Amino acid sequence: MKVNKLLNIVLWVVIAVSAVLIISLISNISDNDNDSTMGTWINTNLTWAYILLFACGAIALLFALVQVFTDKAAMKNGLVTLVVMGVIGLISYSLADGSIPQFHGVEKFVETGDLTPAISKWIGTTLYGTYILFFFALLAMAASPIMKLFR
Numbered sequence: 001m002k003v004n005k006l007l008n009i010v011l012w013v014v015i016a017v018s019a020v021l022i023i024s025l026i027s028n029i030s031d032n033d034n035d036s037t038m039g040t041w042i043n044t045n046l047t048w049a050y051i052l053l054f055a056c057g058a059i060a061l062l063f064a065l066v067q068v069f070t071d072k073a074a075m076k077n078g079l080v081t082l083v084v085m086g087v088i089g090l091i092s093y094s095l096a097d098g099s100i101p102q103f104h105g106v107e108k109f110v111e112t113g114d115l116t117p118a119i120s121k122w123i124g125t126t127l128y129g130t131y132i133l134f135f136f137a138l139l140a141m142a143a144s145p146i147m148k149l150f151r
Contacts, residue, residue, distance in 0.1 A: 014052070021045050088132050089125070096124030 025041040032038075068075050098117035100110060109115035 018048065018052075021048055088129055092125045092128035092132060093121075095128045096121050098124075 021041075021044060025038075025045050028035075028037050028041050030038050068078050098121040100106065100115060100117065100120055106115065
């Protein structure tokens with residue numbers, strides 16, 4: 001019961017801080033682009049949003065790790081998923097080549113160093129990984145009704 005009470009207090013504190021920041025931002029809105037007060041409130045609200053985002057991500061990761069380490073079936077499923085994703089990543093990397101694609105304006109990216117053979121290889125890896133996962137998704141959608149017939 002004490003944990004629930006603590007969580008409720010934390011929730012209300014987060015809501016109160018968020019409300020104060022949003023009200024302060026809204027009350028300082030102006031059309032003047034040189035108004036530093038408005039920029040300060042925007043930066044403060046963005047910082048608060050980043051803090052909440054990272055805190056929620058860390059909490060979700062923590063609870064996922066606790067769940068994995070306390071449940072043997074979840075650990076097995078998680079490891080199998082990691083291995084499958086690793087195999088898909090290796091296959092995608094081996095299929096990708098590092099050649100620079102030829103299109104209008106590519107010279108600008110090559111000259112600035114934004115597009116190198118290594119970057120091109122990783123782009124190809126991501127594309128092949130997407131294609132492989134899309135194929136498996138289509139296969140699963142096609143197989144699902146068929147599998148229901150045999151159940």
